Amino acid sequence: MDWNCILTEERLSDFLEGNLVGNEAAAFTAHKGTCARCATLVAQVGGLLDKMHGLELLEAPDTLQEKILAATVRRHEKKEGWRRWFAWAPLLWQPRFAVGIATVAACGVLVVQAGGLTPAKLRHANLNPADMFRAVNRQAHMTYARGAKFVNDLRVVYEIQSRLQETPSQQPPPRQQHNQKMDPRDPQQKSQTHRGRNASRGGIVYAQDLPAQTLEPPICLVTDGPNWSAP
Amino acid sequence: MEADAQLVQRCLRGDGSAWEQLVRQHTRRVYNLCYRFTGNSTEAEDLSQDVFLRIYRTLASYRPADGAFPTWLTSVTRNLLVDHYRRTRRDRITDSIDDAMPVLEERHSSARSPDRLAQAAELSMQLQHALSRLSPELREAVILRDLQSLEYNEIQAVLQVPEGTVKSRINRGRIELAKVLEQMGVRPQPQSGA
Numbered sequence: 147m148d149w150n151c152i153l154t155e156e157r158l159s160d161f162l163e164g165n166l167v168g169n170e171a172a173a174f175t176a177h178k179g180t181c182a183r184c185a186t187l188v189a190q191v192g193g194l195l196d197k198m199h200g201l202e203l204l205e206a207p208d209t210l211q212e213k214i215l216a217a218t219v220r221r222h223e224k225k226e227g228w229r230r231w232f233a234w235a236p237l238l239w240q241p242r243f244a245v246g247i248a249t250v251a252a253c254g255v256l257v258v259q260a261g262g263l264t265p266a267k268l269r270h271a272n273l274n275p276a277d278m279f280r281a282v283n284r285q286a287h288m289t290y291a292r293g294a295k296f297v298n299d300l301r302v303v304y305e306i307q308s309r310l311q312e313t314p315s316q317q318p319p320p321r322q323q324h325n326q327k328m329d330p331r332d333p334q335q336k337s338q339t340h341r342g343r344n345a346s347r348g349g350i351v352y353a354q355d356l357p358a359q360t361l362e363p364p365i366c367l368v369t370d371g372p373n374w375s376a377p
Numbered sequence: 378m379e380a381d382a383q384l385v386q387r388c389l390r391g392d393g394s395a396w397e398q399l400v401r402q403h404t405r406r407v408y409n410l411c412y413r414f415t416g417n418s419t420e421a422e423d424l425s426q427d428v429f430l431r432i433y434r435t436l437a438s439y440r441p442a443d444g445a446f447p448t449w450l451t452s453v454t455r456n457l458l459v460d461h462y463r464r465t466r467r468d469r470i471t472d473s474i475d476d477a478m479p480v481l482e483e484r485h486s487s488a489r490s491p492d493r494l495a496q497a498a499e500l501s502m503q504l505q506h507a508l509s510r511l512s513p514e515l516r517e518a519v520i521l522r523d524l525q526s527l528e529y530n531e532i533q534a535v536l537q538v539p540e541g542t543v544k545s546r547i548n549r550g551r552i553e554l555a556k557v558l559e560q561m562g563v564r565p566q567p568q569s570g571a
Contacts, residue, residue: 155548155552156548158548158551158552159544159547159548159551160544187552187555190555190556190558190559190564191551191552191555193564194551194554194555194558195523195551197500197504198504198523198524199523199526200497201497201500201501201504201524203405203406203409204405204408204409204412205405206404206405206408206409206422206425207408207418207422210404210408210422210425210426211400211401211404213422213426214400214404214425214426214429214430215396215397215400217426217429217430218396218400218429218430218433219393219396219397219433
């Protein structure tokens, strides 16, 4: 029987599984004995089949069966009696719901705080949306003003600190100034004292801190101008 | 076979324990098929779940007269695997087969020596790598025949192709697999010197 390499490849599985009989089997074996390439191929595929048939099935992960059962039959198990009324309760124990409820509660507290509402003194009029809006708006503006003032104060403090650090080696003020007695009646000294105090208030000078003289109109020293007269 | 058909009938009557028994009997086979086809244990696990979910929903469509339950189960699994293959074709180009290699089958062969276990584990990995380089048609034919030990008529029922095509695919798949293994430097020799 005429046998070649193409036939060997085509009938390889039949030969390895014992389905080649008679003349075909003899021709296959004879060709294999003369063709090194086909002999190698038969040996490789035969070895591969031996190895594959020797492999056992992989063990499925331990949790797989439980996952399948949980996704199928156990999901459709119906609760009996009063339990079915509370079948939704386990949902509340999920972290996402707990976090959601906590967030809503925190938002409620913030709104009540911002609206200046006191639960003990709550009246019906306080629940009017317009009043609530006004109260929240007012509270927001006050909070902003407080924040702005705080930031301004901080800025002044840091400015003073930075100036003090910039001039550590400066000469001390003249000794005579230290020895100069403070005269409470001297308005110039008084204004200097106030100026230092005012600096810590962020540059805000209150009228009550100003000396009495500064509120008076200045004396006119120009002779050819309009007639200003000293008080 | 008959036992499976009875279990299916009990399932259809709402018997949860029968379904549980079916799942326990066939999980390993389905998981193996999925793993050998995808080469990834996580994907195989997810696909196995999908297979049983589909089986659970379509259990009423199973006809014992048309074939054994394992054949029907394999057919459903194969269809899902083909869907999965088409869906993830693009992702696979950049994927590596080396990720998430599962615990190999030899862990249950406690009678074998550690040396043999290591060899078998290595062969399993190499085989998995080589299988992933076959075309899907050849791969599924080889897996069903040589790793799942299905008969030709069962494979024909699963793949819905003539028996001649089944035999041809298996033959070509084996030859391709041997060539790929040779390229990888693996030369499995026959134990009996065929």
